[in-house]
Amino acid sequence: MRADARRNLEAVLAAAKTVFVTSGVDAPAKEITDLAGVGVGTLYRHFPQRSDLIVAVLEQEIDAVAASAAELASQHEPAEALRRWFRGYTDLLATKPGFAKALHSGDPAFAALPGYFRERLGPALAGLLEAAGVRAAPAEDLLYAGAQLCSAVATRGRDYTDRMVAIFVDGLRYNME
Amino acid sequence: MRADARRNLEAVLAAAKTVFVTSGVDAPAKEITDLAGVGVGTLYRHFPQRSDLIVAVLEQEIDAVAASAAELASQHEPAEALRRWFRGYTDLLATKPGFAKALHSGDPAFAALPGYFRERLGPALAGLLEAAGVRAAPAEDLLYAGAQLCSAVATRGRDYTDRMVAIFVDGLRYNME
Numbered sequence: 001m002r003a004d005a006r007r008n009l010e011a012v013l014a015a016a017k018t019v020f021v022t023s024g025v026d027a028p029a030k031e032i033t034d035l036a037g038v039g040v041g042t043l044y045r046h047f048p049q050r051s052d053l054i055v056a057v058l059e060q061e062i063d064a065v066a067a068s069a070a071e072l073a074s075q076h077e078p079a080e081a082l083r084r085w086f087r088g089y090t091d092l093l094a095t096k097p098g099f100a101k102a103l104h105s106g107d108p109a110f111a112a113l114p115g116y117f118r119e120r121l122g123p124a125l126a127g128l129l130e131a132a133g134v135r136a137a138p139a140e141d142l143l144y145a146g147a148q149l150c151s152a153v154a155t156r157g158r159d160y161t162d163r164m165v166a167i168f169v170d171g172l173r174y175n176m177e
Numbered sequence: 178m179r180a181d182a183r184r185n186l187e188a189v190l191a192a193a194k195t196v197f198v199t200s201g202v203d204a205p206a207k208e209i210t211d212l213a214g215v216g217v218g219t220l221y222r223h224f225p226q227r228s229d230l231i232v233a234v235l236e237q238e239i240d241a242v243a244a245s246a247a248e249l250a251s252q253h254e255p256a257e258a259l260r261r262w263f264r265g266y267t268d269l270l271a272t273k274p275g276f277a278k279a280l281h282s283g284d285p286a287f288a289a290l291p292g293y294f295r296e297r298l299g300p301a302l303a304g305l306l307e308a309a310g311v312r313a314a315p316a317e318d319l320l321y322a323g324a325q326l327c328s329a330v331a332t333r334g335r336d337y338t339d340r341m342v343a344i345f346v347d348g349l350r351y352n353m354e
Contacts, residue, residue: 136340136343136344136347137340137341137344141333141337141340141341142344144329144333144337145326145341148325148326148328148329149322149325149326151325152321152325156318156321160318160321163314163318164314164318164322164345166348167314167319167322167345167348167349167351167352168341168344168345168348169348170313170347170348170351170352171343171344171345171346171347171349171351172344172347172348173351174347174348174350174351175344175347
């Protein structure tokens with residue numbers, strides 16, 4: 001890909017990430033392309049379907065959370081790195097209720113996302129748990145529990161999910177060996 | 178109510194509790210009355226609709242969990258009493274997936290149950306939290322979080338819900354003042 005094409009793609013992804021939060025994943029294409037400073041043709045060339053764009057944005061966010069594990073581990077004690085990482089992971093879920101809806105739409109375009117989620121985030125969390133000496137449960141179960149607690153954000157609010165996630169992470173810290 | 182009528186009612190409730198677990202809440206009336214040793218007429222006189230019987234059984238189980246708080250508090254240290262109580266509460270939820278389905282049926286017969294649940298279990302848990310010096314969240318939020326974690330019992334199994342609830346309760350113990 002040429003450098004300007006890559007810049008356009010990155011601008012579209014960054015704009016879509018912002019617009020999905022403010023206007024939802026069904027926001028008009030023009031809202032995204034105006035923010036990105038590209039033509040609508042550029043958007044549709046890279047992402048023919050809206051689901052393609054949603055997948056790309058979510059994969060990028062998953063990648064960012066996965067990559068943050070190494071950075072946090074280098075900057076904090078293991079228990080604190082674990083706490084901060086889990087908080088970042090659940091922030092991703094709690095701020096993206098539209099994604100959960102899209103993921104459960106039954107659209108085959110989203111079929112690979114749960115696997116991507118587990119394959120990228122599972123090892124990231126497993127490394128932090130290992131460093132902190134937490135063996136209370138497999139990383140995949142803890143990812144699932146975090147997602148369960150965050151699923152109530154629409155009905156019980158962000159204060160609730162933040163408090164419950166904090167208690168859950170304290171439970172992991174309680175289990176450090 | 179006469180003594181023999183009361184005995185029959187208690188036998189029906191005890192039998193229904195057992196049959197609901199083994200055969201589900203839609204089990205045939207005769208399965209319940211055979212186990213209780215009463216006629217089908219006795220069942221329908223006390224509980225004209227199946228939903229009436231489900232409500233009565235669930236209220237009885239809620240009452241038992243609520244009442245266990247005082248007993249546990251008298252026999253164990255506050256942290257251990259809290260741990261055992263929450264385990265008993267989530268056991269109730271994890272072993273009764275049919276109840277959750279009934280509760281979400283939209284049948285007006287179940288409309289009062291969530292309130293009953295909160296009014297009986299909220300103060301029971303609040304007392305244990307107070308005794309243990311845990312002020313991380315209101316009792317009602319913790320009841321809800323326990324229910325959220327247990328809601329995965331059908332898809333992820335009892336091992337999962339037991340482990341996640343244990344971690345969550347460890348998080349409460351981590352927050353003892």
